[in-house]
Amino acid sequence: MAIAKAERLMNLALCLLGTRRPLSKRELRESIEAYLEAGSDDSFNRMFERDKDDLRELGLVIETVENLDGEVGYLARRDSNRLPPITLDAEEAAALGLAAKVWQQARLAGAASGALQKLRAAGLPEDVDPYEVHGALEPRIPVHEAAFEPLMLACRDRRPVVFDYRKATAARPEQRHVEPWALECWRGHWYLAGWDRDRGAERVFRLSRITGKVRSRSGRFTAEIPDVVTVRETVASWAGENADRSALIRLRTDAGYPLRAKATAVRELGDGWDELEIPYGHGLDAWLVEFGPDVVVLEPAELRADVVDRLRAVAKG
Numbered sequence: 001m002a003i004a005k006a007e008r009l010m011n012l013a014l015c016l017l018g019t020r021r022p023l024s025k026r027e028l029r030e031s032i033e034a035y036l037e038a039g040s041d042d043s044f045n046r047m048f049e050r051d052k053d054d055l056r057e058l059g060l061v062i063e064t065v066e067n068l069d070g071e072v073g074y075l076a077r078r079d080s081n082r083l084p085p086i087t088l089d090a091e092e093a094a095a096l097g098l099a100a101k102v103w104q105q106a107r108l109a110g111a112a113s114g115a116l117q118k119l120r121a122a123g124l125p126e127d128v129d130p131y132e133v134h135g136a137l138e139p140r141i142p143v144h145e146a147a148f149e150p151l152m153l154a155c156r157d158r159r160p161v162v163f164d165y166r167k168a169t170a171a172r173p174e175q176r177h178v179e180p181w182a183l184e185c186w187r188g189h190w191y192l193a194g195w196d197r198d199r200g201a202e203r204v205f206r207l208s209r210i211t212g213k214v215r216s217r218s219g220r221f222t223a224e225i226p227d228v229v230t231v232r233e234t235v236a237s238w239a240g241e242n243a244d245r246s247a248l249i250r251l252r253t254d255a256g257y258p259l260r261a262k263a264t265a266v267r268e269l270g271d272g273w274d275e276l277e278i279p280y281g282h283g284l285d286a287w288l289v290e291f292g293p294d295v296v297v298l299e300p301a302e303l304r305a306d307v308v309d310r311l312r313a314v315a316k317g
Contacts, residue, residue: 008034012051013060017081022065022073145207148183150214151192155180158225160197160217163210167313173211178203179221184235193231195223202226204235206286247280247303249288250296259291285310 011032015023029035029044038044052074056062061080065073147163154161161180166173179195189206196203202223226234251259253272260266265277275298278284285306288295297304 004034008032008047009051009054012048013055013076016055016060016062016074016076017078019075022063022067022075024071024073028074145190145210147192147207147210147214148190150216151180151207152183154214154216155182155192158221160219160221161214162217163214164212165205166209166211173209176203176205177217178205179223181225182231182235183207184232186235191235193235195221197222202234245280245300246277247284247300248298249276249278250274250298251276251291252294255294256291259288259295289314 011034012028015028015031023031025045025048028048029038035044035048038047052062060076062074062076063080065075067073151161153159159180160177162175162177164173165176177197178192179197180192181194182192184191184193189208192205192207194203194205195201246264249259250269250273253268253274259276259278262278263276264279267275269275280300280303285303288297288303288307289310295307297307
């Protein structure tokens with residue numbers, strides 16, 4: 001089904017780009033096989049309107065022109081759909097090179113490599129090798145979760161998804177219906193930000209807690225998609241980056257170095273323990289659980305209770 005629609009959209013785009021004059025619906029229907037197979041005029045009209053909207057959403061500029069007889073025609077002028085010349089300096093090429101080296105997945109690595117080859121053909125300076133500039137840097141964003149690729153594609157295609165999700169405080173997963181907005185990486189963990197249809201609110205999901213397969217659903221998004229900056233701020237808040245108070249913890253000596261890097265004060269207690277004051281924001285309880293028996297929460301009481309609840313949920317499996 002997806003391949004058939006992609007082929008239909010491609011054929012429609014080629015017709016609109018290849019014509020010198022506006023084409024009417026009748027002419028477009030006669031030129032595209034999938035439209036000829038439509039069962040009725042109403043079925044064709046609905047299909048054509050959806051396809052036209054999809055192409056516009058993808059960035060194709062489609063003009064609607066009415067001739068002297070009042071008949072409406074459509075075309076996509078090449079000059080309106082042509083990108084300006086691409087010029088990159090050494091620093092921009094280096095940034096693209098680093099971005100291409102980030103991904104470890106073969107599928108994404110191939111796409112990144114192909115993109116850089118197209119940029120080279122489009123005018124990337126010959127004396128600049130985007131793979132070698134700052135070659136000492138080897139950025140990595142590892143992805144081990146099976147949910148990453150289907151969610152990445154769903155974010156790109158704006159498709160709702162369904163998956164089973166186990167909260168840290170729950171013994172069993174529950175089904176979630178989500179409109180995915182974006183994937184963000186924080187502290188080596190991947191998070192999905194999106195609209196939870198069941199709860200009618202934005203939510204952030206850690207990919208490592210998604211169980212089973214991610215399943216796509218038909219239909220359009222029902223909630224407005226915020227801008228990228230707002231999404232990142234939301235993920236940062238849920239991942240514990242935005243702190244508005246402090247917490248006091250005990251930490252084993254020579255353990256928990258990420259916590260020590262965040263600490264605003266450290267005091268040696270002896271007997272292999274230190275006392276740390278660290279920023280306390282949303283998500284800190286989930287982070288502390290990852291350090292297991294090396295961390296003991298002293299205060300505040302609600303943070304201690306949240307950590308204990310999470311540890312009990314993990315113990316129950």
